[in-house]
Amino acid sequence: MANVLIVGAGGVGQVVAHKCAQVEEVFENITLASRTKAKCDKIADMLPRKIDTAEVDADNVSEMVALIEKVKPDMVINVALPYQDLHIMDACLETGVHYLDTANYEPLDEAKFEYSWQWAYQDRFEKAGLMALLGSGFDPGVTSVFTAYAKKHHFDRIKTLDILDCNAGDHGLPFATNFNPEINIREITANGRYWENGQWVTTKPMEEKRVFAFPEGIGEKDLYLLYHEELESLSKHFPEIERARFWMTFGASYLKHLEVLQNVGMTGIEPIEFQGQQIVPIQFLKALLPDPASLGPLTKGKTCIGNIIKGTPQGGGEDKIYYVYNICDHQECYKEVQSQAISYTTGVPAMIGAKMMMEGKWMKPGVWNMEQLDPDPFMADLNKYGLPWQETWLDKPFV
Amino acid sequence: MANVLIVGAGGVGQVVAHKCAQVEEVFENITLASRTKAKCDKIADMLPRKIDTAEVDADNVSEMVALIEKVKPDMVINVALPYQDLHIMDACLETGVHYLDTANYEPLDEAKFEYSWQWAYQDRFEKAGLMALLGSGFDPGVTSVFTAYAKKHHFDRIKTLDILDCNAGDHGLPFATNFNPEINIREITANGRYWENGQWVTTKPMEEKRVFAFPEGIGEKDLYLLYHEELESLSKHFPEIERARFWMTFGASYLKHLEVLQNVGMTGIEPIEFQGQQIVPIQFLKALLPDPASLGPLTKGKTCIGNIIKGTPQGGGEDKIYYVYNICDHQECYKEVQSQAISYTTGVPAMIGAKMMMEGKWMKPGVWNMEQLDPDPFMADLNKYGLPWQETWLDKPFV
Numbered sequence: 001m002a003n004v005l006i007v008g009a010g011g012v013g014q015v016v017a018h019k020c021a022q023v024e025e026v027f028e029n030i031t032l033a034s035r036t037k038a039k040c041d042k043i044a045d046m047l048p049r050k051i052d053t054a055e056v057d058a059d060n061v062s063e064m065v066a067l068i069e070k071v072k073p074d075m076v077i078n079v080a081l082p083y084q085d086l087h088i089m090d091a092c093l094e095t096g097v098h099y100l101d102t103a104n105y106e107p108l109d110e111a112k113f114e115y116s117w118q119w120a121y122q123d124r125f126e127k128a129g130l131m132a133l134l135g136s137g138f139d140p141g142v143t144s145v146f147t148a149y150a151k152k153h154h155f156d157r158i159k160t161l162d163i164l165d166c167n168a169g170d171h172g173l174p175f176a177t178n179f180n181p182e183i184n185i186r187e188i189t190a191n192g193r194y195w196e197n198g199q200w201v202t203t204k205p206m207e208e209k210r211v212f213a214f215p216e217g218i219g220e221k222d223l224y225l226l227y228h229e230e231l232e233s234l235s236k237h238f239p240e241i242e243r244a245r246f247w248m249t250f251g252a253s254y255l256k257h258l259e260v261l262q263n264v265g266m267t268g269i270e271p272i273e274f275q276g277q278q279i280v281p282i283q284f285l286k287a288l289l290p291d292p293a294s295l296g297p298l299t300k301g302k303t304c305i306g307n308i309i310k311g312t313p314q315g316g317g318e319d320k321i322y323y324v325y326n327i328c329d330h331q332e333c334y335k336e337v338q339s340q341a342i343s344y345t346t347g348v349p350a351m352i353g354a355k356m357m358m359e360g361k362w363m364k365p366g367v368w369n370m371e372q373l374d375p376d377p378f379m380a381d382l383n384k385y386g387l388p389w390q391e392t393w394l395d396k397p398f399v
Numbered sequence: 400m401a402n403v404l405i406v407g408a409g410g411v412g413q414v415v416a417h418k419c420a421q422v423e424e425v426f427e428n429i430t431l432a433s434r435t436k437a438k439c440d441k442i443a444d445m446l447p448r449k450i451d452t453a454e455v456d457a458d459n460v461s462e463m464v465a466l467i468e469k470v471k472p473d474m475v476i477n478v479a480l481p482y483q484d485l486h487i488m489d490a491c492l493e494t495g496v497h498y499l500d501t502a503n504y505e506p507l508d509e510a511k512f513e514y515s516w517q518w519a520y521q522d523r524f525e526k527a528g529l530m531a532l533l534g535s536g537f538d539p540g541v542t543s544v545f546t547a548y549a550k551k552h553h554f555d556r557i558k559t560l561d562i563l564d565c566n567a568g569d570h571g572l573p574f575a576t577n578f579n580p581e582i583n584i585r586e587i588t589a590n591g592r593y594w595e596n597g598q599w600v601t602t603k604p605m606e607e608k609r610v611f612a613f614p615e616g617i618g619e620k621d622l623y624l625l626y627h628e629e630l631e632s633l634s635k636h637f638p639e640i641e642r643a644r645f646w647m648t649f650g651a652s653y654l655k656h657l658e659v660l661q662n663v664g665m666t667g668i669e670p671i672e673f674q675g676q677q678i679v680p681i682q683f684l685k686a687l688l689p690d691p692a693s694l695g696p697l698t699k700g701k702t703c704i705g706n707i708i709k710g711t712p713q714g715g716g717e718d719k720i721y722y723v724y725n726i727c728d729h730q731e732c733y734k735e736v737q738s739q740a741i742s743y744t745t746g747v748p749a750m751i752g753a754k755m756m757m758e759g760k761w762m763k764p765g766v767w768n769m770e771q772l773d774p775d776p777f778m779a780d781l782n783k784y785g786l787p788w789q790e791t792w793l794d795k796p797f798v
Contacts, residue, residue, distance in 0.1 A: 174662035260659035263573035265687040274686050277674060284683060287673050288664040 001028035002358040005071050005097075007058050007088060008079035009034035011293075011339050012102065012137075014043045015347025016079055018337040019385060021047045026355050031071045034058075034080070046338060058084040064091035073097055077354050079347070082106040089121055089132060098130055098357055102137030102350050104229050113229045119367060126366040133362070134369050136353030137346040138305055138326075139165055139246075140230035142387065144370035145378050146307045146324045147234055152375060154322055158311040161234065161244040162398045168218045168249070169301040169330045169341065175257040176290040185258055185267050193227035194245040195235040206255075210247065212398065214304045215390075216327050223247035233369040261285065296340045299330040303341045306389075308398045321394040326387045336386070345387065352381045400427035401757035404472035404496075406457050406487060407479035408433035410692075410738050411501065411536075413442045414746025415478055417736040418784060420446045425754050430470045433457075433479070445737060457483040463490035472496055476753050478746070481505040488520055488531060497529055497756055501536030501749050503628050512628045518766060525765040532761070533768050535752030536745040537704055537725075538564055538645075539629035541786065543769035544777050545706045545723045546633055551774060553721055557710040560633065560643040561797045567617045567648070568700040568729045568740060574656040575689040584657055584666050592626035593644040594634040605654075609646065611797065613703045614789075615726050622646035632768040660684065695739045698729040702740045705788075707797040720793040725786045735785070744786065751780045 004027055006016050013032065020027040032040040033054040040053035056067045058080045068076065068091060075098035078088045085105035092099040105117045118134055125132050135141050143163045151158055177184050192203035208225035228246035235244050261267050266285045271278035306325020313320045326345070333344035353370070356362035361377045370378075382389055403426055405415050412431065419426040429450040431439040439452035455466045457479045467475065467490055474497035477487045484504035491498040504516045517533055524531050534540050542562045550557055576583050591602035607624035627645035634643050660666050665684045670677035705724020712719045725744070732743035752769070755761035760776045769777075781788055 175659070256655060257659045257662065260574070260656045261663065263656065264660065264665075264684065266663075266665065266684075268687075272686065274683060275676060275678065277676060279674065279678075279683070281687060284673055284678070285663065285665075287671065288667075288680060 002026055002074045002354075003029040003031075003072060004075055004077055004354060004358075005031045005033060005068065005073035006077045006079065007033050007056065007064075007084075008081075009036070009039040009043055010079070011343030012079040012347045012350070014046075015337050015339050015343050016077055016350050017043050017047060017051065019348055019351035020077075020354070021049055021051060023351065023355060023385075024049065026358055027351075029073075031073065033067060059087050061087050061090050061094070064088060065094050068092070068095040068097055075100060075354060075357060077350055078102075079350060086117060089118070089125075092130065092132070093121075093124055093128055096128065096130065098363075099125075099132040100136050100350065100353050100357065101134060102141065102346055104135060104140075113227070113232075115229070115232055115369070122367045129365045131357060131362075131364055132367040133353050133357060133373075134367060135230065135233070136350050136370060138349055138387075139163060139228060140233070141349040141353070141370055142326065142345075142382065142389075143305065143307055144230050144234060145375045145382075146389070147238065147309065148371040148373070149375035149379050150307065150309045150311075150322055150324060151238065154314060154320075155309065155311040156314050156316065157240050158238055158309055159240075159242050159319065160310045160397070161238075161241055162308045163228065163230065163244075163246045164212060164214075164223060164304075164306060164308065164325075164398075165228075165247065166212075166214050166218065166221050166223070166249040166304045167342065168214065168221060169299045169303065171290075171295045171298040172300070173290055173295075173298070175254070176295055177292065185262065187226060188224075188250070188255070188258060189262075190227070192225040193231070194225060194243065195231055195241065196243045210398070212247075215325070215392075216302065216304070218302055218304055218327075221249040222252070223249050230369075234371060237369065237371050296334050296338065299334070299340045301330055303328045303330070303345060305345065308394065310397050321397050322391065323394050324389055324391045326382070326389045328387065333386075348385055348387050349382070352378055352385060355381065401425055401473045401753075402428040402471065403430070403474055403476055403753060403757070404467065404470050405429065405431045405476045405478065406433065406455065406463075406483075407477065408435070408438040408442055409478070410742030411478045411746045411749070413445075414736050414738050414742050415476055415749050416442050416446060416450065418747055418750035419476075419753070420448055420450060422750065422754060422784070423448065425757055426750075428472075430472065432466060458486050460486050460489050460493070463487060464493050467491070467494040467496055474499060474753060474756060476749055477501075478749060485516060488517070488524075491529065491531070492520075492523055492527055495527065495529065497762075498524075498531040499535050499749065499752050499756065500533060501540060501745055503534060503539075512626070512631075514628070514631055514768070521766045528764045530756060530761075530763055531766040532752050532756060532772075533766060534629065534632070535749050535769060537748055537786075538562060538627060539632070540745075540748040540752070540769055541725065541781065541788075542704065542706055543629050543633060544774045545788070546637065546708065547770040547772070548774035548778050549706065549708045549710075549721055549723060550637065553713060553719075554708065554710040555713050555715065556639050557637055557708055558639075558641050558718065559709045559796070560637075560640055561707045562627065562629065562643075562645045563611060563613075563622060563648075563703075563705060563707065563724075563797075564627075564646065565611075565613050565617065565620050565622070565648040565703040566741065567613065567620060568698045568702065570689075570694045570697040571699070572689055572694075572697070574653070575694055576691065584661065586625065587623075587649070587654070587657060588661075589626070591624040592630070593624060593642065594630055594640065595642045609797070611646075614724070614791075615701065615703070617701055617703055617726075620648040621651070622648050629768075633770060636768065636770050695733050695737065698733070698739045700729055702727045702729070702744060704744065707793065709796050720796050721790065722793050723788055723790040725781070725788045727786065732785075747784055747786050748781075751777055751784060754780065
């Protein structure tokens with residue numbers, strides 16, 4: 001039975017704490033730590049059993065080391081900010097504990113999503129006999145496992161992969177963001193990128209748009225091609241893939257609001273002089289918008305995230321098109337863990353990834369992406385712990 | 400030859416000063432006054448001949464009286480704010496000079512456009528042997544004269560009147576307002592109102608929309624029904640009118656920006672606490688938006704304002720549909736008076752109205768709306784001083 005230290009007390013940390021607390025047979029002792037202990041205590045008060053809480057600045061390696069030495073966890077579940085991944089990995093190496101995160105490291109000062117920094121830890125983790133599991137959220141994470149599962153059970157050869165991330169939730173407000181609007185805007189205004197025939201192809205922001213009819217009454221939604229980090233590891237670990245793309249739904253109204261706010265300068269990050277003060281427009285905008293935390297109880301509807309995979313079926317024959325996906329209901333998530341589906345779909349796979357490691361099913365020294373490990377026990381736990389998946393064969397490819 | 404005092408040094412005041420200066424045979428002496436003398440001096444420096452400038456708070460009747468006694472004008476041309484109309488009328492009565500304005504009085508604390516306050520001065524002006532000419536801009540003003548002209552020359556009986564105000568100018572910026580965005584938003588979000596069968600009919604904001612193909616390459620534009628002040632006086636002075644409506648064009652992009660800014664609270668007038676200061680969102684928005692004065696040199700395209708009138712033609716017979724309009728080019732206006740067409744189309748009729756009074760063509764004690772006076776000399780001067788009009792017969796009514 002395991003002792004885990006969860007770092008990060010945002011929406012995802014809250015879900016991870018809830019789900020670990022539910023699985024007492026694996027996670028005997030839980031400590032939740034963040035920069036603000038009061039946030040940890042607030043989450044602890046919601047849980048069905050007692051956990052410990054602590055204050056830590058995850059950017060400060062020696063503070064992290066001191067906390068790990070005090071708590072003596074078997075592993076750290078890192079759901080803090082992506083900027084902090086390397087510092088926490090350093091602390092894990094120094095103290096000899098395993099590591100898991102849900103999003104790859106990002107330097108604070110540039111928008112650069114890539115695994116190079118973390119993959120560079122491979123030798124050190126391997127030599128220390130420690131495991132680092134990278135990207136154990138939904139996308140990356142479950143979408144990576146979906147790909148490995150498709151390869152293991154259905155395909156001799158995967159030819160094309162399209163990951164479709166649909167949030168059909170509606171909070172009923174004209175405009176609000178689930179998280180920092182600045183990050184959101186950066187994502188939407190950045191170039192898209194996808195993998196094709198052994199190289200990266202760059203697209204203009206929002207240049208590639210598709211419509212897809214999602215299952216279970218969600219219906220047709222607009223999807224836009226974005227770059228997403230699992231494309232890097234999946235194209236590396238499945239070199240046979242001819243084309244791999246990532247798509248996310250954005251509603252017309254959401255895009256309209258972002259466009260206008262950009263046009264008038266409300267999303268600017270340079271301060272302007274106003275009433276004798278320096279004011280950063282996007283910070284003033286944030287003050288006007290609803291607090292993301294207030295959206296949880298308001299959000300209705302579902303998310304649907306999954307993979308459409310085309311390839312040569314096992315045993316040969318005509319190419320087949322496989323669709324594997326999870327549907328998650330915002331209100332049911334909120335009922336269970338007081339967070340809506342965006343945090344839920346990230347937090348549950350983090351708990352399952354940690355469970356795989358602690359149960360020894362995935363324990364293996366080194367730095368690993370999700371698709372490198374046996375998908376079967378993880379897929380079974382998705383069904384058991386709140387993210388049931390479905391699979392179907394499609395008549396036509398996603399083009 | 401006349402001595403005039405122009406009060407107000409905004410965009411319209413600048414045009415009036417320019418146009419009066421051009422007509423030296425009528426306006427021998429010109430004084431331009433406003434709260435900020437520097438603004439008057441700046442305008443004076445642009446003009447082809449010397450005018451005087453002065454500082455005055457038009458809200459302060461005794462200050463206005465003192466200025467009038469010093470300048471000794473034959474009339475005051477009031478192009479200050481509508482809140483100041485009554486104070487300036489009081490000062491004119493006290494000093495015995497004639498009065499002209501371009502927009503009806505509005506109390507500071509309520510959005511209430513009506514002539515009642517100014518019509519109540521009728522007896523006082525008549526007894527003093529003084530004339531007050533109300534609403535000598537374009538709409539109201541030229542649109543009122545267009546109606547009187549149609550009645551005098553073409554119709555036995557006017558049945559329906561539709562005033563179409565189209566600004567097809569483009570400043571090339573994603574979003575900017577020609578004037579205070581707060582006033583603009585109030586106009587658009589207010590209920591519409593029109594005259595039908597002897598009573599006012601209220602419509603929801605932007606409820607009534609039409610498309611009209613404007614002449615001279617402007618093409619099809621969306622028009623929305625608004626209340627506009629000339630409807631009050633025209634329905635009174637032409638009681639035969641069965642229906643009178645006012646329409647203004649708004650582009651889809653402009654409306655989209657206003658909608659989003661409202662949705663996120665950026666148009667709010669209640670202060671919010673931010674960085675320890677009270678900040679009014681719409682004031683912060685104003686600081687972000689381009690200065691309206693900077694739009695002048697950027698604005699291209701035309702305005703087209705006119706009346707579509709259906710009725711029984713003189714001599715009887717089938718109803719006919721008459722369209723009389725002016726086309727004004729933003730860039731040509733800017734070249735002539737360093738203001739674009741919005742200010743130009745208001746300022747030129749103010750000068751012509753004053754000219755009609757000073758030449759004795761319209762001189763008549765009392766308080767008058769434009770349509771109560773002989774349209775012919777005014778119509779002739781529109782052609783002469785920069786706002787040429789055209790008339791045509793339409794095949795089908797504006798429904």
